[in-house]
Amino acid sequence: MKAFDYAAPASLPEAVGLLASQPSARLLAGGTDLLVQLRSGRKEADVVIDVKKIPELNEITFSPETGLTVGAAVPCYRLTAHAAVQTHYPALVEVASWIGGTQIQGRASLGGNLCNSAPSADSIPLLIALGATALVAGPSGRRTIPVEEFCTAPGRNQLAPGELLVSLHIPAPAPHSGASYLRFIPRNEMDIAVVGAGASVTLTDGVITAARIALSSVAPTPLFVPAAGEALLNQAPTPAALEAAAQIAQEAASPISDMRGTAAYRRHLCAVMTRRALELAVARAQENN
């Protein structure tokens, strides 16, 4: 690993200013991706800007009216331990507990997972299913990006030079709604998703009135499949309806063959994992009064 300069701004304006003068700087939150990439030579850095010390990036706030805001550097362990998150976003707690082992969760953040922009990121399909948005700050002020539009290619995203992710916002869950994320890995832990599926469902009088489905590891970016959710609208959550949505998700996928699975196998899993994720989301919606 090459030597690099390190800065740790204490405020967002300071960070934005620093980033403006060092547009090629690498941003460090927990470092669970960046440090590994630097060590392995996959990335290089002349300057690393640590954003962990910026208060706004470390906040978790929840209100039943507006929903949940998670600072970009909030480590997963704080999220999984947060009472309101546990109550209102159980699927988010599950996903945060799958990102690395216990020690990694002390550092790794949802914001980092999003900015690393891996097609296989476990948290992104769920964030998309939950309708999350990303708040970004930069030299020309702040802007909000829907999470499904954030990633643009493997390891690439909408952040312009000088911009950084401030926080993620997830709307308050509707009554009778449920969400889930399921991933397939050949082992029971310590693996990258071969295919992952995130789903959210809202029921009104037993009929699906909102549904969002997104996939991981089957396209150059985490893949939002709006048509799969729309196909469920105004339908009872019957096995046939869920299977039909799963088929739409499968058709939207464009997976590749690599060491984690063949394209044919991934395509097959898209339907299986989407259906299972929907079944779980529906079950949670039915329990959620």
Added chain:
Amino acid sequence: MSTTYNVIGTRPVRHDGADKVTGRALYGADLQLARMIQGAILRSPHAHARILRIDTSKAEALPGVYAVVTAADFPPAPADKIVDFGEGDTPLSSLRGNILASGKVLYSGHAVAAVAAVNAHVAAEAAALIEVDYEPLPCVLTAPEAMAPGAPILHEEFANGNVADQIRYEMGDLAAGFAQATLIVERELDTATVHQGYIEPQNATAFWSSDGRIHIWCSTQGSFVARDATAAVLDVPVSQVKVTPMEIGGGFGGKINVYLEPVAALLSKKAGRPVKLVMSRRDVFTGTGPTPGSRVRVKIGVNDAGKITAAQSWLAYEAGAYPGAMVVPGAMTVFACYDIENVLIEGFDVVVNKPSTAAYRAPGAPNSALATETVLDEIAEKLGIDPLELRLRNAAKEGTRRADGPRYKRIGCVEVLEAMKASPHYNAPLPGPHCGRGVAIGFWFNAGLPSSATLSVNADGTVNLIEGSTDIGGSRTSLSMQAAEVLGLRAEDIHPTVVDTDSVGYTGVTGGSRTTFSTGLAVHDAAQMVVEQMKARAARLWAVEAVEFANGVFSANGQSLTFAELAAQLGSTGGPVSCSATVNPKGVGGSIAGLIIDVKVDPETGKTDVLRVTSVQDAGKAIHPAYVEGQMQGGTAQGIGWALNEEYFMDNSGDMRNGSYLDYRMPTALDLPMIETVIVEVPNPGHPFGVRGVGEANIVPPLAACANAIYRATGKRLNRVPMNPATILGL
């Protein structure tokens, strides 16, 4: 034979336990020496290429760089020289060629040059500044492809293309045997290249002193073998090299060969300082020796009574870049569990553009047992016979001759099969749908080889044990227990130390399941010598002719002294007592292991969940049953990983795409249930306590047992390992 022991068969705490759990034990990477500098290795990005030019000038010019070496820095030596590693002979040219490539690179990851610099970062930066011009050549990655006409040739000097060696074992009349059969099943199965997966990467620190002496500190299964190989590669007398074995974080056969030791020495000679080299995980995967991928065909004929009338096998193993695939042991073991009259076995050692393979726990045997044991499963099913019963009808016994020549002395095949049949697991129902139970058995020879030990009696009644066997699986304790048994002491009264090659007699590798057997025999013999000398001291003390020794007490004519009491009087009866023994035992006893495994296969995802596992093995005599169980569980876990998910995933250019523990899918603790164990004890007549050695046979059955269990769960007989989820679904 029913012998009562005081120490053997108990489970004392291991002598090195406190150091290891408190982090005080010193591994190679922990070593710090005055003026020590760090090295880095430059590796080939090509699987097959001619080296046109190496220019090290920019690396040498980088501030902080002390030395750069390439194959040109090896001293000249005869090309036909052979080096013995204890688990097979290696030509020096192959050994050197694998350590630093010369002329051609033969696999992606092949070491080309090395740098020593003030720290690891500068060394890595300097390595990247070395310019190598390659002429890429077509590569060949599997044995069947490498044997095909027109395949790219790795070693132009070989007479037979990429086939480095062929073996043939024949016995009886094959055609007549198959003519007697009423059912013949023939199958062909492939296995992927897999790695031992030890947790500690290879490392070596060397200091080449100005007086010509070379001191090496490294992680090795055999300090003397590392010494001899390093001396051979560097063309210096063995006495010029001293190897200090550091603690070892796993080896499984993969830490017998030397990779870094001679390079660190060459760098040290140039730099005039101690040089440390430590591999990364990717270096370990691409630059050390995995176990061969293989294609094995097995054809077995049986009569209506379920008696095997003939068996035939064809085996092609991928040696990697240099000859020496473990096809010979693969061929010797393919039918080793069975008493068969008519046999033909043909084996091919095939070079391919992958890392040069090394030993891995019963090397070669799991590959061939996969074919035999799945064919037998199919035969049992077709005949409507219980699969263990079919094996019992054909089990090897005392006097059974193997196709490669030897007749078995006492062998525990029937006893292992009976123990499997009687186990609670085999008699329990399966838990539900999509579940299957598989069984298989396997054989491993075990090894003898020389070992040495010294025992010296302390005045406080304890005994120091000096030995040269790297302690991988608790051998300090299993050896101390054998000394304690002879001396009538407790295991805790023996203080074992593993020392460097200048400080103990020659000792072979910790490999071949031999340490508890061979070094155990050396310890036993040295302990008996101690007893005899102590008896003489007591005789002198009491002025008697004969002294009895039993249960740690010396006695004669109504007088008695405990071992400790007599030890306290050694100073006044002639001085200290210490005894050394060096053995080269011939009475090796092979071990049979069996596995019962229950799996559940998700029909939608193809994922296999392992529900219940029972490992059964003939230990001869279990000196420390907990360590025997640990070996059985470890070999089983590795075999299950090999069966289900592990493989070198190479792209078409021969680059390994999954060279990390994230993507090289070994089972984690969450992937396996507690592995149940049944120790069978059919004593080996060739060892005073009956020890057979238990480190290896346990990895032989899991591949086939998993395949058979998956068949029972899914109705699919797969012809490829790993049987990963996509393979199970045919996707």
